[in-house]
Every structure is written in structure tokens, then in C-alpha cells.
Amino acid sequence: MSETVYEVRDVQQTYGGRTVLRIPHLEVRQGEVLSVLGPSGAGKSTLLRLLALLEAPARGQVRFHTGARWxxxxxxxxxxxxxxxxxxxxxxxxxxxxxxxxxxxxRVRGERDAHARVEAVLRRVSLDRLAQAHVRTLSGGEAQRVxxxxxxxxxxxxxxxxxPTANLDPANVGLIETLIREQHAQSGTTIVLVTHSIFQARRLATRVALLIDGELVEVAPAPRFFDAPQDARTEAFLSGEFVF
Amino acid sequence: MLALIYTGMGLPPVVAGLFVYVLFSRAGPFGSLGWLFSMRAMIVAQTMLATPLIAGITMGSITSVDPDLRPQMHALGATPWQAVSTIALEARFGILLSVIAGFGAIISEVGAVMLVGGNIEGRTRVLTTAIVLETRRGHFALALALGVILLGLSFVTNSIIMLGQGRGRWRP
Structure with missing residues (x-):
């Protein structure tokens, strides 16, 4: 069994008195690609900010395992x-x-001599020719790749x-998805991917979670989630019949 | 606080001068310091005029930085102090503008320095008060020459500030 990286327990997040997220329990495992699916306003980005430890939940706990401690x-x-x-x-x-x-x-980590690493990653995202370009000259797809x-x-x-691929053209979507896939395969990075695209989740995820209206509806390995959903709302969402 | 800063930005120099005059006059609360008609009183008056300008424009430029920048810098591993420094660097042109505006207000100011400095030759006479004096005496050529020197000084100082801004900054 894979090591648990995140444990989300009895979490509620509220903004201005409005509850935007309620998750009784969710785990993220080392080395998986967990895709968080859901319509706009479902609380997907809120969950991601909690996982990034950028904000604390109003109730409950989001715990991250550093490898040594929670x-x-x-x-x-x-x-x-x-x-x-x-x-x-x-x-x-x-x-x-x-x-x-x-x-x-x-640089914020104090690594001053990192030119080779920067060059290598710029080649990976096909931006090596634009290394010296000012960001204001970039297209939306290029900016997202930066x-x-x-x-x-x-x-x-x-x-x-x-x-990461919202509002991008198919070429950029393909490139970014390839990068995500490579990163996962080569480095075993644990990835949590928030998307509203069922197709993207199908292409990339090893496990999928569905959030609707701030509520965690279903979490399952990708094949089971797509082929044999357990919740009627998941079925409706996947078939495009979900009504807001 | 905000209202105070914005009021200060439009503070008439003569009013600032009058306020400092009252503070440092013999009967005023700081009269015992003996600063009236000295450079010190002029510095206090100029500081009172420049500070709201610098604070107001700096605040405007900092708040115009995208509020989403800060969490994104944190997500990239910046400490709170590094994130604040980055925001300040993003607002650098506005901050530079505030310094130039503050300097411009000070170097071109007449009323306050005249009131609290007294325009005493060799002690508290500055270029602007000298220009006023020479114009009143009818020495227009001298007044114009002093005006050109004032403009030149302003140009050189602003150029140095702008050059300094382009170099030696911490760039995370």
C-alpha cells in the first residue's frame, strides 16, 4: 500500500459565512495522479489551496506528511x-x-547557480528560444507553460x-498533458490535478474524485470511476446530464 | 489613516510652513529647541510635505500589484518576507515615481521654507527662495540663471535615482 501524503479529515471551509467545501475524509497517496473533477464553483480550487497549505480550514484538519512527520x-x-x-x-x-x-x-531557496536546471526545464516546455523574452510578450499558452x-x-x-489547461488551444493542452505525464513517470511526483474536463481526467488520472457543490461525491480508481460509478450524481456528471 | 495621507498629499506648503512655524516659535511646544529660522525647521516642513506624497503614491502602486501574486509566490516557496519583497519589486516603478514626486515637491517648494527658514543668506536661503528674492529686486537674469541651475539639479538627481533603480536590486 502506498504511503499517504495528505489526510483531509472533517474539513469545512467557509468564506464570508458561506460553506464552500465539506470533506469528511480524503487521502492522497504518494506517487498517484489524483484528478479532482467537478463543475465550476464546486470547491475544487479551495481544496487545492488547502492542500498547498496556503490557507487553514475553518473546521477539521488537512495534514501533510513531509516524509518525517505530519x-x-x-x-x-x-x-x-x-x-x-x-x-x-x-x-x-x-x-x-x-x-x-x-x-x-x-532563488528564494538560495540556489543561485541554477542556470543549467532552468535551461533544461525551458527546453522541456519548449520555451528555450524565449528564455530572454519579457513575459508581457507571451501568449496565454506560453504564459501557462512558464x-x-x-x-x-x-x-x-x-x-x-x-x-492548468483551461482556455488553451489543443496544441498547448497536448503539450502540458505530456509534461504532466512525463513528470509523473520520470520523477514519481504526487500530482493533484483539478480539472472540469472528464476527458483530461481520463487521460491523466490514476484516481479520480468528484466534487459537487462543495461536497465530495465519490473517490475511486480511474477505471472504476469512469466505468462503474457508484453514485448517481457521478453517473449524471459523466454522462453530461448533471443539472446545476 | 488613508484620509490623512490623501489630505497630506494636497497639503498647501504655506499651511505646512505655518504649522511648523507655530510648533517651533518661541511660544510653541518645541520653541525651546530654537529650531525656527534654521535648516532643521526647513527639513521638518519639507518632510511633512514629501512624506504623504511618497506614502500615497507607494501605497497606490503596491495595491495595484495583482493580489494573486502573493499566494503564487508562497506556493513557489517564498517566505512571507520574500513575498513582500517581490511585491515591492513589482511595484518598483510606482515607488520610484513616489520618490521623484517627493523630491520634486521639496526642491520646488518656496512658501514653507520661506516661512520657517526666513531666507537668511548663508544659512537658510535655498535656490527657490533666492529666485523669489532676486525677482523682487529686479535681477531677472540672475533669477533665471538660478532657475536653470534648479532645473539642472532636478534633472541630474532624477537621472541618478532612475539609474540606481535599474541596478543593485535584489532580484529573486
Missing amino acids: VTHDTAAVDDRRQITMVFQRPVLLSRSVQANVRYGL ALARALVLEPRVLLLDE
Whole structure:
């Protein structure tokens, strides 16, 4: 049995008095690609921010295993947090060059001599020719690839991806999915992928969770989730008959 | 606080000068310091005029940085201090503008320094007050020459500030 990386227990998250997420129990296992599916506003991004330890839940606990001990938002040290990296749906890049953006995470870790690593990751995301370009000259797809590159260069133990291909053309979607697949296969990185695309989850996930209206409806290995869903709402969501 | 800063940004220099005058006059609360008609009183008045300008423009440029930047920097491993530094660097042009605006307000100011400095030759006379004096005396050529020197000083100082901004900054 795989080692558990995250344990989410009795979690509720509220914003302005409104409960946006309720998860009685969820585990993320070492080396898996867990895809979190659900319609817009289901609480997928909220779950990802909790897993990134960027915010604490209003109730319950999100625990992350560092390899040595369990930590939470309140107890995690900087080095613990640095095992986790997140790519946001709308990446905000620094108003500098592509290379400077990709180098950022390494520099905050005090790794000054990381030119070779930055160059290698830029080649992986096919942005090596744009290394010196200012980010304002990039297309949406290129900007998203910079966001992915600045996460991949850190070689994180856990990679959290919040709809990394939303609003991108098929070529960019294909490229980003290939990068995610390679990262998982080559480094065994634990990946939590938030998406609203059933097809993307099918292509990438080893396990799938469905969130609807802040509630965790079903979690299952990908083949079972898609071929033999246990919950009627999952069935409706997969068949496109889900009514908001 | 915000209202105070914005009011300060539009503070008429003469009013600031009058306030400092009252503070440092013989009967004022800081009269015993003997700072009236000295450089010290002029510095206090200039600081009172420049600080709200610098604070207001800096605040505006910091708040114009995308609020999503901070969590994204944290997600990349930045400590709170590193994230704040990064935000300040993103707002660097606005911060630079605030320094230039503050400097511009000070170097071109007449009313407050005249009031609290007294325009005493060799002690509290500055280029702007000297220009006023020479114009009143009818020495227009000298006043114009001083004006050109003032402009030149402003140009050189601003150029140095801008050059300094482009170098030696910490770039995470």
C-alpha cells in the first residue's frame, strides 16, 4: 500500500459565512495522479489551496506528511511547504524575463547557480528560444507553460495543478498533458490535478474524485470511476446530464 | 489613516510652513529647541510635505500589484518576507515615481521654507527662495540663471535615482 501524503479529515471551509467545501475524509497517496473533477464553483480550487497549505480550514484538519512527520497549515515550516508546489489557473508572472520567472523558486531557496536546471526545464516546455523574452510578450499558452516550468524546475514532491489547461488551444493542452505525464513517470511526483474536463481526467488520472457543490461525491480508481460509478450524481456528471 | 495621507498629499506648503512655524516659535511646544529660522525647521516642513506624497503614491502602486501574486509566490516557496519583497519589486516603478514626486515637491517648494527658514543668506536661503528674492529686486537674469541651475539639479538627481533603480536590486 502506498504511503499517504495528505489526510483531509472533517474539513469545512467557509468564506464570508458561506460553506464552500465539506470533506469528511480524503487521502492522497504518494506517487498517484489524483484528478479532482467537478463543475465550476464546486470547491475544487479551495481544496487545492488547502492542500498547498496556503490557507487553514475553518473546521477539521488537512495534514501533510513531509516524509518525517505530519504537519498542518499552522505547523508546517518553510522547508515543509517547499515540498509542495502549485500551478494556478490564472498564473501571475513577474514582470521580468521568462528565465527570471522560472528561476524565482530556486532563488528564494538560495540556489543561485541554477542556470543549467532552468535551461533544461525551458527546453522541456519548449520555451528555450524565449528564455530572454519579457513575459508581457507571451501568449496565454506560453504564459501557462512558464507557470508550469517554474513549478517543475523545483522538482517538487507534490505538484498541485489548478486547471492548468483551461482556455488553451489543443496544441498547448497536448503539450502540458505530456509534461504532466512525463513528470509523473520520470520523477514519481504526487500530482493533484483539478480539472472540469472528464476527458483530461481520463487521460491523466490514476484516481479520480468528484466534487459537487462543495461536497465530495465519490473517490475511486480511474477505471472504476469512469466505468462503474457508484453514485448517481457521478453517473449524471459523466454522462453530461448533471443539472446545476 | 488613508484620509490623512490623501489630505497630506494636497497639503498647501504655506499651511505646512505655518504649522511648523507655530510648533517651533518661541511660544510653541518645541520653541525651546530654537529650531525656527534654521535648516532643521526647513527639513521638518519639507518632510511633512514629501512624506504623504511618497506614502500615497507607494501605497497606490503596491495595491495595484495583482493580489494573486502573493499566494503564487508562497506556493513557489517564498517566505512571507520574500513575498513582500517581490511585491515591492513589482511595484518598483510606482515607488520610484513616489520618490521623484517627493523630491520634486521639496526642491520646488518656496512658501514653507520661506516661512520657517526666513531666507537668511548663508544659512537658510535655498535656490527657490533666492529666485523669489532676486525677482523682487529686479535681477531677472540672475533669477533665471538660478532657475536653470534648479532645473539642472532636478534633472541630474532624477537621472541618478532612475539609474540606481535599474541596478543593485535584489532580484529573486
